[in-house]
Amino acid sequence: MTGFARQFGIRLASMAGVLPVLTFVVEEIQRQLPSDPARVLAGRTASPQALAAARERLGLDEPLITHYVGYLGRLLSGDLGTSVSTRRPVADDIATYLPATLELVLVAALLALVGGLLLGVVGARDGLTGGLVRVVSVAGASAASFLLAIVLLLVFYRDLGWFPAGGRGDTADGPTGMTLLDSLLHGDPGGFLDAVRHVVLPAVVLALGPAVAIGRVLRASLREVMAADFVRSARAKGAGWWLTVWRHGLRNAAGPALSMAGLQVSIMFGGSVVVESLFSWPGLGRYLSTAIAASDLAAITGVVLVLGVAYVLLNFLVDTLQLLIDPRLRESE
Amino acid sequence: MSNIVARISGLTVGFGDKRAVDGVDLQIRAGEIVALVGESGSGKTVLGSCLLGIPPAHAQIGGTIDIDGVDMLHGPEKARHHVRRHRLGAVFQDPLTSLDPTMKAGAQVCERGASDERGVAVMAECGVPEPEARFHYWPHQLSGGLRQRVSIAGAIATDPEEAPALIVADEPTTALDVSVQATVVALFARLREQHGCSVLLITHDLGVAAQIADRIVVMSAGRIREQGPARKVLRSPEHPYTRQLLASRLDIAGPFGAAETSFATANPVLRLRNITKDFPVPHHRRESRRVLHGVSLDLAEGESVALVGESGSGKSTLLRIAAGLEPATGGTIGSEADARPQLIFQDARASLTPWMPVGAQIAERLALAGVARSDRPGRVAELLEQVGLDPAVARSRPRQMSGGQCQRAAIARALASSPRVLLCDEPVSALDATLATQVVELLDNLRRTTGVALLLVTHDLAVAKRIAGRIAVMTEGRIVEEGEVRRVFEAPEHAYTKSLLAASPSLAAVS
Numbered sequence: 001m002t003g004f005a006r007q008f009g010i011r012l013a014s015m016a017g018v019l020p021v022l023t024f025v026v027e028e029i030q031r032q033l034p035s036d037p038a039r040v041l042a043g044r045t046a047s048p049q050a051l052a053a054a055r056e057r058l059g060l061d062e063p064l065i066t067h068y069v070g071y072l073g074r075l076l077s078g079d080l081g082t083s084v085s086t087r088r089p090v091a092d093d094i095a096t097y098l099p100a101t102l103e104l105v106l107v108a109a110l111l112a113l114v115g116g117l118l119l120g121v122v123g124a125r126d127g128l129t130g131g132l133v134r135v136v137s138v139a140g141a142s143a144a145s146f147l148l149a150i151v152l153l154l155v156f157y158r159d160l161g162w163f164p165a166g167g168r169g170d171t172a173d174g175p176t177g178m179t180l181l182d183s184l185l186h187g188d189p190g191g192f193l194d195a196v197r198h199v200v201l202p203a204v205v206l207a208l209g210p211a212v213a214i215g216r217v218l219r220a221s222l223r224e225v226m227a228a229d230f231v232r233s234a235r236a237k238g239a240g241w242w243l244t245v246w247r248h249g250l251r252n253a254a255g256p257a258l259s260m261a262g263l264q265v266s267i268m269f270g271g272s273v274v275v276e277s278l279f280s281w282p283g284l285g286r287y288l289s290t291a292i293a294a295s296d297l298a299a300i301t302g303v304v305l306v307l308g309v310a311y312v313l314l315n316f317l318v319d320t321l322q323l324l325i326d327p328r329l330r331e332s333e
Numbered sequence: 334m335s336n337i338v339a340r341i342s343g344l345t346v347g348f349g350d351k352r353a354v355d356g357v358d359l360q361i362r363a364g365e366i367v368a369l370v371g372e373s374g375s376g377k378t379v380l381g382s383c384l385l386g387i388p389p390a391h392a393q394i395g396g397t398i399d400i401d402g403v404d405m406l407h408g409p410e411k412a413r414h415h416v417r418r419h420r421l422g423a424v425f426q427d428p429l430t431s432l433d434p435t436m437k438a439g440a441q442v443c444e445r446g447a448s449d450e451r452g453v454a455v456m457a458e459c460g461v462p463e464p465e466a467r468f469h470y471w472p473h474q475l476s477g478g479l480r481q482r483v484s485i486a487g488a489i490a491t492d493p494e495e496a497p498a499l500i501v502a503d504e505p506t507t508a509l510d511v512s513v514q515a516t517v518v519a520l521f522a523r524l525r526e527q528h529g530c531s532v533l534l535i536t537h538d539l540g541v542a543a544q545i546a547d548r549i550v551v552m553s554a555g556r557i558r559e560q561g562p563a564r565k566v567l568r569s570p571e572h573p574y575t576r577q578l579l580a581s582r583l584d585i586a587g588p589f590g591a592a593e594t595s596f597a598t599a600n601p602v603l604r605l606r607n608i609t610k611d612f613p614v615p616h617h618r619r620e621s622r623r624v625l626h627g628v629s630l631d632l633a634e635g636e637s638v639a640l641v642g643e644s645g646s647g648k649s650t651l652l653r654i655a656a657g658l659e660p661a662t663g664g665t666i667g668s669e670a671d672a673r674p675q676l677i678f679q680d681a682r683a684s685l686t687p688w689m690p691v692g693a694q695i696a697e698r699l700a701l702a703g704v705a706r707s708d709r710p711g712r713v714a715e716l717l718e719q720v721g722l723d724p725a726v727a728r729s730r731p732r733q734m735s736g737g738q739c740q741r742a743a744i745a746r747a748l749a750s751s752p753r754v755l756l757c758d759e760p761v762s763a764l765d766a767t768l769a770t771q772v773v774e775l776l777d778n779l780r781r782t783t784g785v786a787l788l789l790v791t792h793d794l795a796v797a798k799r800i801a802g803r804i805a806v807m808t809e810g811r812i813v814e815e816g817e818v819r820r821v822f823e824a825p826e827h828a829y830t831k832s833l834l835a836a837s838p839s840l841a842a843v844s
Contacts (some may be wrong), residue, residue: 229430238418327471
């Protein structure tokens with residue numbers, strides 16, 4: 001495992017290196033934007049003195065490094081500034097909205113992975129079912145998510161009445177802020193069922209595109225792997241198709257699919273903006289769109305920072321999984 | 334009749350209106366080693382897959398294959414799995430791809446339910462040194478020869494039986510060096526002796542068949558042309574196709590080729606002096622590994638020199654340095670200003686651009702050599718004729734051509750810039766025997782008629798004997814013996830040369 005420990009360390013270190021760069025870039029963009037945060041804070045009709053005071057309070061007149069170090073210090077103590085639209089600390093706002101988005105993205109990611117796995121494996125098989133899956137994949141990939149959302153709402157909310165039109169239902173006051181988990185922790189099956197009913201439609205809309213993308217990549221690499229000599233060897237040893245896929249195919253084919261999954265899930269965080277608006281899901285996406293409309297810079301950078309960190313963590317996770325899957329990566333450069 | 338392990342009757346395998354196997358009957362007796370010999374496209378590999386009960390997809394199959402009373406073609410899936418699991422073993426050509434890279438060696442050996450102890454024992458039996466440690470290695474940590482042994486260990490580690498009744502080995506030695514090849518062949522012979530396994534050895538090389546087979550079956554165009562005891566087929570072949578195969582085979586017992594016609598000129602076109610080459614060691618930034626230790630070699634005008642050695646000896650690196658594709662770490666390379674060395678590679682199809690017609694690829698080189706646009710089509714036709722191709726081939730793309738045609742086209746392209754040196758890296762080792770002979774003769778002819786000097790890297794002494802005037806034997810980054818081809822073959826001095834000669838498969842072994 002020394003090779004693994006070494007490569008794991010390298011990836012951990014590079015993640016640690018990326019985070020300061022990310023915060024610096026976010027901070028710099030915030031400084032360089034033409035929209036003046038001091039004016040937003042002080043108000044449109046503020047006197048020059050009030051403006052200067054606001055500028056000083058925001059630290060906008062300091063040199064770059066001092067300003068960045070101060071920003072980093074505040075960041076580490078959990079201070080993301082104050083939102084001008086909600087008049088609350090941005091950190092508190094994010095703590096309120098993040099669990100909802102996290103819940104939605106986690107459920108959607110799970111759906112996308114399971115769906116991608118099914119589409120990929122069944123699609124890799126020759127014959128009628130494989131062909132059918134390929135057709136469905138293409139159709140799924142070409143459906144726009146807002147259109148799909150509307151169709152699902154018409155069918156499952158208006159006609160069948162199985163699922164609510166939007167919102168998150170009653171949020172239990174729990175340790176995680178994620179209704180699904182909290183209701184389970186509180187031993188509240190009714191609440192759990194209600195949470196499931198609320199999350200199904202938005203999660204399906206969010207997961208469809210990524211599931212198809214993951215499925216396509218997995219199918220292509222699985223077909224390639226299943227034509228390899230070692231698969232022929234395994235079959236010659238008496239393993240059937242499904243066993244061979246399970247034992248030799250998936251692990252060798254997982255690399256590209258995993259990269260695609262990482263990419264798709266990080267896009268999901270951004271894509272949740274649209275889905276959250278469509279389903280009135282009280283998450284970061286909706287918070288972000290109100291913040292943008294109000295030029296609420298502290299809130300915007302706060303959310304961007306959270307999304308950036310999520311992206312970096314996700315990439316680290318994917319890299320580590322790749323290391324676990326392919327022993328060769330533990331040795332090459 | 335109970336001693337028949339596998340019975341193939343009336344096997345036909347078709348793809349659309351093309352028949353890969355066309356009515357084959359074959360029986361394999363217990364403890365018998367049968368060599369199935371044929372060139373590429375003869376249907377021998379398809380036959381092997383059918384025997385394992387995993388015929389190629391989309392094939393129309395007729396006839397029966399009976400192993401242990403189970404029809405391996407149309408029988409119930411479960412019964413076929415059972416036969417494969419307990420009665421059969423399979424070994425394939427490329428040891429680099431026949432092991433799962435994400436599964437440890439031991440786990441692959443024990444895939445059919447053998448215990449770890451038995452896995453280690455079988456690996457030891459197959460000649461894997463330190464099997465307890467290697468059991469936990471990943472495939473990429475093993476050399477090619479060791480991987481092939483692990484593959485074979487996996488093929489024979491059936492459970493609970495002692496060994497499979499039949500091993501189907503498809504070109505198991507083709508990708509290996511001659512000395513490793515010899516040990517793998519010996520391993521099959523030992524398995525038969527100790528466990529009574531039958532072996533179906535599928536090969537394109539009559540020499541390998543001669544080393545081990547009891548019976549040789551010759552196949553071409555999907556049909557069995559001739560079969561019989563090995564000695565009889567090799568000594569007194571009946572079918573013209575067998576005779577042609579035997580005649581075209583480059584054998585180390587064959588005649589010398591170029592020695593007598595060597596140009597006796599002292600005018601060197603290429604002069605390599607004390608060439609050293611270091612490659613960096615992965616993960617150790619400051620360390621490097623020396624692959625060439627001060628190699629010197631001269632190549633005179635119109636001369637042909639063969640650089641012989643096993644993989645990893647540094648022979649291809651030396652060739653790339655001579656071509657200027659790779660910088661040397663130390664030493665000097667002297668070549669005439671107009672030497673224009675050109676390279677010819679092993680995989681001709683991969684060395685041609687897939688989407689460009691061959692003529693256009695040659696014309697491109699002509700343009701670089703300063704040939705006027707109006708003269709190019711005529712010159713392309715000339716070059717194609719020079720390498721024995723129909724000038725109409727100029728309009729074909731590489732995928733429409735056979736392997737032999739591709740290699741000829743690659744040679745024509747190399748000749749476009751009128752080089753005085755051709756550097757050939759294993760130019761015939763991917764070709765069937767008849768084609769290999771033709772390409773070797775073509776190169777020799779070009780040397781005689783145009784005076785181009787040949788520096789040829791090969792692991793096959795038979796090729797060297799047929800084409801070279803001088804041989805340089807390389808091992809571990811050094812030339813250990815160099816001399817006139819006749820002297821090296823008749824009175825080898827270095828122990829390594831002797832071992833190479835001894836390990837080379839030859840039909841002369843059958844007396």
